[in-house]
Amino acid sequence: MKKFFDVISPPREILDERLNKYPLSREDEKRNPIFQTQRTHGRYFSQYALFVFYVAVISYLELVYRLSIFKSFDGDYVFSVMLALPAASILFFASVFASEIKNKIIASVIILVFIIAYGAQIIYFFIFKTPLSLYSLIGAKDTMQFWDVAASEIIKNGVVVALLFAPLILLFLFRKRLFLSERPKLSWLFIVAFAGILSYGVSILSIRATSGNDFSQYAVYYNIASPELSMKKLGVLTTMRLDLERAVFGFEENGNQNTAEISHVPPSVAQEVMLSKKDNMMDINFSGLSNGERNQALLDMHAYFASSKPAEKNSYTGMFKGNNLIVILAESFSPYAMSSELTPTLYKMSTEGFVFNNFYNPVWGVSTSDGEYVLNTGLIPKSGVWSMLKSGKNYLPFAFGSQFKKLGYLTKAYHDHTYTYYGRDKSIPNLGYDYKGVGNGVKVKKTWPESDLEMIEVTADEYISSQPFAVYYITVSGHREYNFLGNYIAKKNKSYVADLSYSDTAKAYIAANLELEFALKSLTEKLEATGVAENTVIAIVPDHYPYGLPKETLDELAGHKVEENFELYKSVFILWKKGMETVSVDEPVSPLDILPTLSNL
Numbered sequence: 001m002k003k004f005f006d007v008i009s010p011p012r013e014i015l016d017e018r019l020n021k022y023p024l025s026r027e028d029e030k031r032n033p034i035f036q037t038q039r040t041h042g043r044y045f046s047q048y049a050l051f052v053f054y055v056a057v058i059s060y061l062e063l064v065y066r067l068s069i070f071k072s073f074d075g076d077y078v079f080s081v082m083l084a085l086p087a088a089s090i091l092f093f094a095s096v097f098a099s100e101i102k103n104k105i106i107a108s109v110i111i112l113v114f115i116i117a118y119g120a121q122i123i124y125f126f127i128f129k130t131p132l133s134l135y136s137l138i139g140a141k142d143t144m145q146f147w148d149v150a151a152s153e154i155i156k157n158g159v160v161v162a163l164l165f166a167p168l169i170l171l172f173l174f175r176k177r178l179f180l181s182e183r184p185k186l187s188w189l190f191i192v193a194f195a196g197i198l199s200y201g202v203s204i205l206s207i208r209a210t211s212g213n214d215f216s217q218y219a220v221y222y223n224i225a226s227p228e229l230s231m232k233k234l235g236v237l238t239t240m241r242l243d244l245e246r247a248v249f250g251f252e253e254n255g256n257q258n259t260a261e262i263s264h265v266p267p268s269v270a271q272e273v274m275l276s277k278k279d280n281m282m283d284i285n286f287s288g289l290s291n292g293e294r295n296q297a298l299l300d301m302h303a304y305f306a307s308s309k310p311a312e313k314n315s316y317t318g319m320f321k322g323n324n325l326i327v328i329l330a331e332s333f334s335p336y337a338m339s340s341e342l343t344p345t346l347y348k349m350s351t352e353g354f355v356f357n358n359f360y361n362p363v364w365g366v367s368t369s370d371g372e373y374v375l376n377t378g379l380i381p382k383s384g385v386w387s388m389l390k391s392g393k394n395y396l397p398f399a400f401g402s403q404f405k406k407l408g409y410l411t412k413a414y415h416d417h418t419y420t421y422y423g424r425d426k427s428i429p430n431l432g433y434d435y436k437g438v439g440n441g442v443k444v445k446k447t448w449p450e451s452d453l454e455m456i457e458v459t460a461d462e463y464i465s466s467q468p469f470a471v472y473y474i475t476v477s478g479h480r481e482y483n484f485l486g487n488y489i490a491k492k493n494k495s496y497v498a499d500l501s502y503s504d505t506a507k508a509y510i511a512a513n514l515e516l517e518f519a520l521k522s523l524t525e526k527l528e529a530t531g532v533a534e535n536t537v538i539a540i541v542p543d544h545y546p547y548g549l550p551k552e553t554l555d556e557l558a559g560h561k562v563e564e565n566f567e568l569y570k571s572v573f574i575l576w577k578k579g580m581e582t583v584s585v586d587e588p589v590s591p592l593d594i595l596p597t598l599s600n601l
Helices: 002-008 012-021 026-031 033-069 077-094 100-128 134-138 140-156 158-164 166-173 186-208 217-223 227-233 236-249 267-275 286-290 296-307 344-351 367-377 387-393 400-406 421-427 452-462 488-492 504-530 551-558 591-600
Strands: 324-330 354-356 410-418 434-438 469-474 536-542 574-577 583-585
Touching: 033 077, 033 100, 033 158, 033 166, 033 186, 033 227, 033 236, 077 100, 077 186, 077 236, 100 140, 100 158, 100 166, 100 236, 134 236, 140 158, 158 166, 186 217, 217 227, 227 236, 286 296, 324 367, 324 400, 324 504, 344 504, 344 536, 344 574, 354 574, 367 387, 367 421, 367 469, 367 536, 367 591, 387 421, 400 410, 400 469, 400 591, 410 421, 410 452, 421 434, 452 469, 452 504, 488 504, 504 536, 504 551, 536 591
Parallel strands: 324 469, 324 536, 354 583, 410 434, 410 469
Antiparallel strands: 536 574
16 A cells, blocks of 8 residues: 555655656656646745744744743743744845855854853853843953853753754754755745744734733833843843843833922922931932933932932931941851851851841842942942942942041951952942952962951951941852862861761851851951950841852751742841840841941941
8 A cells, every 4th residue: 555655646755766867858847747846845945944943943942041040931932932033034144145055154153153142141040040141241251260160050951051052953964955055036035034024023013012011021122121031021032132232222211110200399398307307318409400400310310319208317326426347248148157156256246236137138130249239339230230330430429438438437448359350440449448359459378269267367457456447348258169179168168067967068158158257256356456346347248148059958058948039038137246235127128228227327
């Protein structure tokens, strides 16, 4: 039976073999319906095979990213596929006008670039828990110092990385079917161009149809810059395209804001408020500032601040007036790193002084740099840029260094890693500090990570005898990776955690953070020896929650499964002064509250 049907309707391979062996004349071809059908269908598909392949590749890479990062598959993926069509048409035009060999090379390069781009986004998210922005690429030289962290993530996620290369393998296997030996006809190009334009129009209409929701495709496409949300709602390719477009042409967010009108604030009310001694309020005439101002953003800000009710002074206002201040931004520090046995100094500080029972610390878009920005400005960092670096050109009178310098304090800042990292050589001096790091004054042993204890020992004498002083430390010893091979600090302190009933990753995390304990012990001893311990306030703030720890390790340290919406971000803020009465604070607070709180104190 099979042979019978093979004779009646021979497979394409058999037909091609017979045609090659017994070629037909052009007249025979025109009269042969079987030959004409096979030739027409084959040529018709081959014209658009590469276009279809590009659509499939982008859709596939979007799917790999979505399943790897979001662990889910939902209706948002449809927008990724729709937006893949116009992109595929552009790629098609980029790889059909040269010779067949050159077209294959061009297509291979395009696919490889896409694989690298999607792979970089996935690995970057695994490391920093946030998308890779164009602005972060500019700082790639700094982040390449952590190439071993990236290599570790690539190895740990080898299956995902391997899946990304499937399109390149398929391109090689089907190269004969995807590329034509002849130049494309105008009609073919017109159809692909029309498909690209039509699909783009349909995509935009579909995006517009989602308007009315603050977290919709419409919102992230037109109104707000939120790479995390955009990745989920629009996909990786469109998010990167928007990131590039906004970096080149600029972008003003256009969210729904209930901005007060300046005219709604009676001048008499403002005058009455300014005369009150119960409020924390500066004598600023916002109505006068608004006169003649053309910048809409500034007008909105003047209106908002003019209509805002000032915070009242309270029993804690001026409590630490005249005291020295030491602020420490602690790398990946958390409650899991503390215990009364291993970290008595930190434990004592966390249970005395001001005890914040509900302090929450999120993961920021630019990791430590954004955590630093929030701590020093009391503002939310902008998505897609390095806000701390950008602030180096702004006037920041409320930063700790600026405030205390104006009061006659000696203001110093130190970091035990490369002083230029994250552009700190530009941003930290702008906070009002005389700044030193490794490479411009802080001389510590060259290790990875460096020692917080060594930093304290080589810098404390520069300020401790000068009264009053305000000092800012940025630590690094608690940095990932948490193991006893590549992490010098964890290996150095391994003996202290050897008997703990935890996994090696958990032990390494605690061992790395022990260096902060040793640093604080040394610092408090120096303060005691100098006689200024009772006149010095110490504030310790983690830059972010320890996202370098696997979730299962966090569960292990917590002793239970950590809830991922709130508990995961519950952290510790130490605000301590020797001899002060313990004050328990149950109100939920975050790093945004630290600058105004300390300023009030």
